[in-house]
Amino acid sequence: MRDALRTWFDAAARPLPWRSGAGSAPRDPYRTLIVETMAQQTRIETVVARESAFRARFPDLASLAAAELDDVLHAWSGLGYYRRARALHALARVVVAEHGGRLPSDPGALRRLPGIGPYTAAAIAAQAFGVPGVAVDGNVRRVGARLLAEPTPTDARVAGALEDLLLDGTTHPDDAFVAEALVELGATVCTPRRPACGSCPLRPACRAAAEGDPERYPSPRPRATARRWPLHAWLTTRTGPSGVLLAVERRADTGPWAGMHGPPWRDHAPDGGRELGRFVHRLSHRLVEATVWAAPAPPLDADVRWASARERSGLGMAEVDRRALAWVDGDGIDADVPAGEPQPPSRG
Ligand code: SF4
Known part of the structure; x- marks a missing residue:
């Protein structure tokens, strides 16, 4: 079974840029860390488009550790789930301080680092250090549930069954491909709908x-209902020497x-504000019901800075902020939007 999986992986794995050939030798640990962190909750096409730019800005753990968190968040802009970027930054500082700037190879030591869970630890250990194992993400969970014909196996049960089937107690580094091959199999063959069993090793x-x-397996997990979260964006502009400035x-x-920049958001509308528009923004467990206001002044409790469009482009901002800022154009907030008649943004 292991040989069948290997043959399939060598022939069918997608040619992702960090794969210098399917089943290849261990890879750069830092690149593996960045790719595996980005790939959580982000489409692989987006990871392909963004990971090299992130590494160009922070080429190694030392440069990431030395960077300001704001710069890391800015480099992460648009990828969402910013806790991943904060955890990467914290991890880099721990690794520089406690591990001489090198990621440990042991899955247990990796798991003790900020932001590293069982899946990421096993994936890095296998791909970067040749430590055989099974890394259970959503794809592998599905493969395991179907192999076992069990609707809700635990991750430990899936990992144990797949290790019994494919690793047989071996610790030979040649078997390190198994972790990545199983993820690939779940992503491309054992898909949620219409799995291609005819070509499955x-x-x-x-x-x-x-x-x-x-398709009976696994049982669908009950979806958590996203809680509604009404929020109000206060957009206040003024003209400065470098043009229109936003608070x-x-x-x-x-x-x-946390730690990002943006216009003040509050749970109430500004006094004397003019409503510009509304939108709904989905987070993992919450639905932001956003109302965007032209505010005569920032909230009294806000510690604001006045930033030009150029300065704002260098700040780490969340997608929800960028959506709100679609109402601010090069001349400030559109003065033609009449009060009480919210308009959609012209861009963004
Ligand atoms: S693709 Fe088909 S044969 Fe392969 S693990 Fe999934 S359900 Fe089983």
Whole structure:
């Protein structure tokens, strides 16, 4: 079964830029860390487009550790789930301080680093250090559930079953491809709908395929209902020597946009404000119901700075901020928008 998986992986793995050939030798640990961190909750096409630019800006753990958090968040702009960028920054500082600037190879030591869970630890250990193992993400969870024909196996159960099937207790580095091959199999063959069982190397061992209805497994997880979160963006502009300036503040160090910059958001509208428009923005567990206001002044509790468009482009801003700023054009807030008649933004 292991050889069948290897043959399939060598022939069918997608030619992603960090794969210098399927089943290749261990890779650069730092690049593996960046790719695996970005790939959580981000489409692989986006990771391909962004990971090299991030590494160009922060070529190694030392440069990432030495960077200001604001610069790291800015480099992460548009990727969402900014806690990943904050964790990467914290991880780099821990690795420089405690591991001589080099990622440890042991999965247990990797797991003790900020932001590293069981999946990422196993994936880095396998790809970068040749440590065989099974890394259970959503794709591998699905493969395991179908192989076992179990609706809700735990991750430990999936990992144990796949290790029994494919690794057989070996510690030979040649088997390090297994972790990545299983993720690839789940992403491209054992898909949620219409799995291509006819071209699956694990077909002979698959109980769900033998039953004839693999889509029964795994049972769908109950979706958490996103909580509504009404928020008001206060857009205040004034004219300065470098043109139109917008009041922005740095967020506190907790919450979904910790440490990032943006216009003040509050749970109430500004006195004397003029409503510009509304939009809904989805976070992982919350639905932001945003109302955007032209505010005569920033909130009294805000510690704002006045930033030109050029300065704002260098700040780490969340997607929700960029959506709100679509109402600010080069001449400031559109003066032609009449009060009480919210208009959609002309761009963004
Ligand atoms: S045989 Fe089909 S259901 Fe079973 S692991 Fe392969 S693709 Fe998935």
